[in-house]
Amino acid sequence: MLSALALCLSVALLSGCTATPTPTVTAPATTAATPRANTEPAEASPVFASNDEALAAAEAAYSAYEALSDTITSEGGIGGDRIAIAASAAYLPELLAGFEGFSETGLISRGTTTYDEASLIRSAPEPQGGVRIELYLCSDISAVRLYDASGNDKTPVDRTNRIPLQVGFVSSATEPFLLLIDKEDVWSGRNFCQ
C-alpha cells in the first residue's frame, strides 16, 4: 500500500514537470499533532501524527528534490544554488559541490531520477523543534542519460544506476512540515536495491 502511495506521489509530482519545483510541504491529516504552545520543551510533540504520514511527507520532499536536481543537471549543473530551497544548511555545500563537479564535465542530463523501496528508518521530533526523518530508499538514475554539447551520449557504461541510500530530512521549529534534505548516505551494508 505504501509502495502504491509512493508511486502515486512520485507520479503526481513528476508528471507536473515544472521548471522549478519547490519542496513539498505536507501537513498532517489531523490537527492533533500540531505543536502546542503549552507543550514542555523536553517532550516535543510529534510533527506528524503517524509514521505513515511522516514517510509520505519525506517521500514527497525527496521527489521534489529529485526533480529540482534533474532540472539543474539538465542545464549543465549551472545555478546549483537553486537547490537551497530543498536542502538543509548543513548539506547544501555538498550539493553545491556536486553540481559544480557536474558542470565541469560539460555534460547535460536528460531523463528523470526516480526512487523506490522507500521505508522509514525513524521519525522523531527534534529537541529544539521540528522533526528529523530518515528513510531507506533505492535511488534509480537508469533513465537519466548524459550528453555532450554535440549531442553524443556520454553516459558512463559502468555507472551504478540503483543506489541504496539512507536519506535524512530535517525541519525547523518555525516550519515543521517543510522537510529539507540533510543527507544521502550510501548504505554500506548489503545492497538492498539489487
Next chain:
Amino acid sequence: MVRQKLLSVALAGILLAICLPNISPASACTISASLTKNCPEEIISGGVTNGGGVDLRAEANGGSGGTSGTPGPSSGRSGAATPGTPAAPRVCAHGDPAKPGITSIPCGNGQFLPLARNNTPATPCTVCSPDTIVRISDLQNFPAYAAPTGMEPNGWAIVGLATNFWATASTQISEGLLLGQPAQVMFTPTGYHWNYGDSNTTSTATGGASWDDLGLAEFSTTATSHTYATKDTYSVVLTVEYHADYSFGDQGWRPVEGTVTVPSTPITVIAANESTVLVAHDCNANPHGPGC
C-alpha cells in the same frame, strides 16, 4: 534453539567472516555526483552486495501502536498515533551496563533511558512497547562464529602440572535483515566458559593468552589453565558468551536483550604422567611433544 541454529551456521559464519569486506562508514552520494560516476565507488562496486547467505529476516513481535520505524511498510503495522498523545517510540531496548561506551538507550522520540542491570527490563520505559524490544531471538540467523582456541603444550597435558588454554575471540560484525530492514549486528565477547572434560569447569572474563604472551614460565598457572589429576584423554569445550548490539542505518549501536553463547570446536587433550612423557619423546624428533 538459538544455540542449535548458531551451531549449524558456525562454519558458514567463519566463511562469511573471511569473505565479508570491512564495514565502511556511510558515504554521501548526491544525485548529481552519481550521474557521472559510481559514488562512492568502493562501496557500490566493491562487492559489499555479496551477502553470503545472510539474507535473513526476523519477525517483529506483533503490532504496537505507533512504534513502527524498524519494520518496513510491508509489515503492515499501523503507525497511527492517538490524537493528542506523543508518538510511541520506534525501538526500545535494555542493555548491559558493563558494555563500554553505552550509558543510555534510545527509547523513542529522543528520549534516552538509563540502562537496566543484567538485561532486565527494570528501568521504566513507560512509553516503550515491549513488542518492539530487539531480543536475541530476533538475531537467531545472524552468525556469531566460534572463537579460535589454543592450548599448550599442544594437545598434551602432564598430570599434576598446569595446562594452559586460551581463546582469541574478538568483536564480530554481521549484516543482514533485521525486522525486515538492513542492519548490522555486532557480537562482543563478554564471558568464557571452560569445560575441561574431567568434570571441572570454570568461567573467566578474558580469553587468556599463551605463557609466552603472559611472560610466564611454562606450566605456570594462569586464569584459564587447568591441572589434570589423572591420565586420560579429555575433550575440552569452550563456550563464549557474546553480547550483541544492533544498528539500523547510522543511528549507532544499540544493545540487544539477552546474550548469545557459541561453543568452540572441542580440543582433545591427552594427559599423561610426567615420567612417561619425559622419557618417551625427543624434542628434536617431535618438537610438538610435551615440554618441548
